Amino acid sequence: MNILVIGTGYVGTTMALIFCEMGHKVTGLDVDQDKLTSLQSGRLYFYEPGLEELLKKHIQSSQLRFTHDYAQAMKENSILFICVGTPMGEDGRADLSYVKNTANEIGKYMKSYKVIVDKSTVPVGTTEKVTEWIQESQVVKIPFDVVSNPEFLREGTALHDALHPNRIVVGTSSEKALKIMNQLYKDFSCPILETSPKAAELIKYAANSFLALKISYINEIARYCDTLCINVHDISKGIGLDERIGPQFLKAGIGYGGSCFPKDVNALLYSANKNNINLDVLETSVRLNEAQPFYFLDKITSILGDVKNKKMAVLGISFKPETDDIRESPAIKIIDQLLKLEATVKVHDPVAHINRDKAQQYSTVEETIDDTDAVIICTDWAQYKNLNWREMNKIMRSPYIFDGRNMLHPEEMKQLGFIYYGVGCC
Ligand code: UDX
Ligand code: UDX
Numbered sequence: 001m002n003i004l005v006i007g008t009g010y011v012g013t014t015m016a017l018i019f020c021e022m023g024h025k026v027t028g029l030d031v032d033q034d035k036l037t038s039l040q041s042g043r044l045y046f047y048e049p050g051l052e053e054l055l056k057k058h059i060q061s062s063q064l065r066f067t068h069d070y071a072q073a074m075k076e077n078s079i080l081f082i083c084v085g086t087p088m089g090e091d092g093r094a095d096l097s098y099v100k101n102t103a104n105e106i107g108k109y110m111k112s113y114k115v116i117v118d119k120s121t122v123p124v125g126t127t128e129k130v131t132e133w134i135q136e137s138q139v140v141k142i143p144f145d146v147v148s149n150p151e152f153l154r155e156g157t158a159l160h161d162a163l164h165p166n167r168i169v170v171g172t173s174s175e176k177a178l179k180i181m182n183q184l185y186k187d188f189s190c191p192i193l194e195t196s197p198k199a200a201e202l203i204k205y206a207a208n209s210f211l212a213l214k215i216s217y218i219n220e221i222a223r224y225c226d227t228l229c230i231n232v233h234d235i236s237k238g239i240g241l242d243e244r245i246g247p248q249f250l251k252a253g254i255g256y257g258g259s260c261f262p263k264d265v266n267a268l269l270y271s272a273n274k275n276n277i278n279l280d281v282l283e284t285s286v287r288l289n290e291a292q293p294f295y296f297l298d299k300i301t302s303i304l305g306d307v308k309n310k311k312m313a314v315l316g317i318s319f320k321p322e323t324d325d326i327r328e329s330p331a332i333k334i335i336d337q338l339l340k341l342e343a344t345v346k347v348h349d350p351v352a353h354i355n356r357d358k359a360q361q362y363s364t365v366e367e368t369i370d371d372t373d374a375v376i377i378c379t380d381w382a383q384y385k386n387l388n389w390r391e392m393n394k395i396m397r398s399p400y401i402f403d404g405r406n407m408l409h410p411e412e413m414k415q416l417g418f419i420y421y422g423v424g425c426c
Helices: 010-021 033-040 051-060 070-076 097-109 126-137 158-163 175-184 197-228 232-240 261-274 280-304 330-340 365-369 389-395 410-415
Strands: 002-006 025-029 064-067 079-082 114-118 144-148 168-171 192-195 311-315 344-348 374-377 400-403 419-422
Touching: 002 010, 002 070, 010 025, 010 051, 010 064, 010 158, 025 070, 033 051, 033 064, 051 064, 051 158, 070 097, 079 097, 097 114, 097 126, 114 126, 114 175, 126 144, 126 197, 144 168, 144 175, 144 197, 168 175, 168 197, 192 197, 197 232, 197 261, 197 280, 261 280, 280 330, 280 374, 280 400, 280 419, 311 330, 311 365, 330 344, 344 365, 365 389, 410 419
Parallel strands: 002 025, 002 079, 025 064, 079 114, 114 144, 168 192, 311 344, 311 374, 374 400, 400 419
Antiparallel strands: none
16 A cells, blocks of 8 residues: 655654555655655654664665655555644643644645545544545545544554554544555454544543543552552552553652643543533543642652752653653653752753753763762663662762652662652652
């Protein structure tokens, strides 16, 4: 099949590469010429394990190419994937302007039947809107179908998730489009769930919101553990072994971030509200998550006292390990608050970069930790777990560790002479 992927961000690039792996010919289209130039030269402009090797392979074999030319790309491809961003607007709603622009462009250049697949995360009813937007801009009335096919990729493991999905959701009311989608995904062994477009759209929001809820729930239990001096890890393990609950997304910490959970949960709340439905549990979970970095900071200042002029080492900037994405990262909230409290902030991350003048970023953990009053772990990069902490203790001014991701073993750290605090473990 000939596939056009519109929007070559994290999701679009990953999808383009797995379609190449499946033997299809793929064109990537984006409005950002710098991104296209980088990708066409085989260089991934963001950090995501495993993708650059595939990019080089498929550029070399000419199975993949990048363009900004809609007219040509529309002529050559019959399945079009919309993967453009749907950022959060000021009031929480999903900003659909990029999706609308894309739909308008598709309509303008359509010369034959196309299946337009929406992968961008969009509110319920957007498939219908995309259909209208395409029709509005069509010069000649040519039939087409719009399908909702949400993505469930996690950054850091996007390639694995795209190659081994646990389900594929196809939302369409067209038999013709459904046949094409089934043909496209025929080599996947996971269940393919056929639904209405609206149900497919809601499945994506409900899935992300449920995972976000799970995190907020364990973070709330962690706060209670703090007062009782119980290690929340034992609670996560104890409840996660119940198959009805499951062990994943029960890691307490400084809260969830990233380009998806915060925006998707808010978009769901906004659209439910517009339909006169209050999603109270979800609302509370957002409030808890927004407060979680500050909860941890309060813990830090209650132990260290005033942090003004204290030297603090922050390990990790990205919202999770194995990505350079800092969108909505709780680490940034912690860094900003430390700067506000006039602490001296030294920062490290293996791949992400901080854009704050007052926080100095170092290339090694040793330099970052050297001569500091405390270490705050904000991202659970494996590198931090495997550090020679005995040696780190020797170069610190005071032996305080505040582990915002509960990634180190409290007892081991105490044996090494550290004064250790996690979230939900005193
Ligand atoms: C995006 C959406 O934000 C998310 O809701 C959805 O689930 C999947 O797609 P992501 O890939 O992380 O997620 O977004 P981003 O990395 O911002 O990439 C979007 C790309 O679309 C960018 O490269 C941007 O330049 C491009 N774009 C944007 C277009 O090509 N056309 C536009 O009109 C707008
Ligand atoms: C998420 C969804 O998992 C994915 O299915 C969807 O397509 C996009 O949004 P992503 O944002 O890449 O993926 O990362 P994820 O692994 O879900 O983590 C999100 C945030 O939750 C991170 O900040 C992470 O640190 C935090 N988290 C995750 C916890 O605090 N505790 C956990 O137990 C799990």
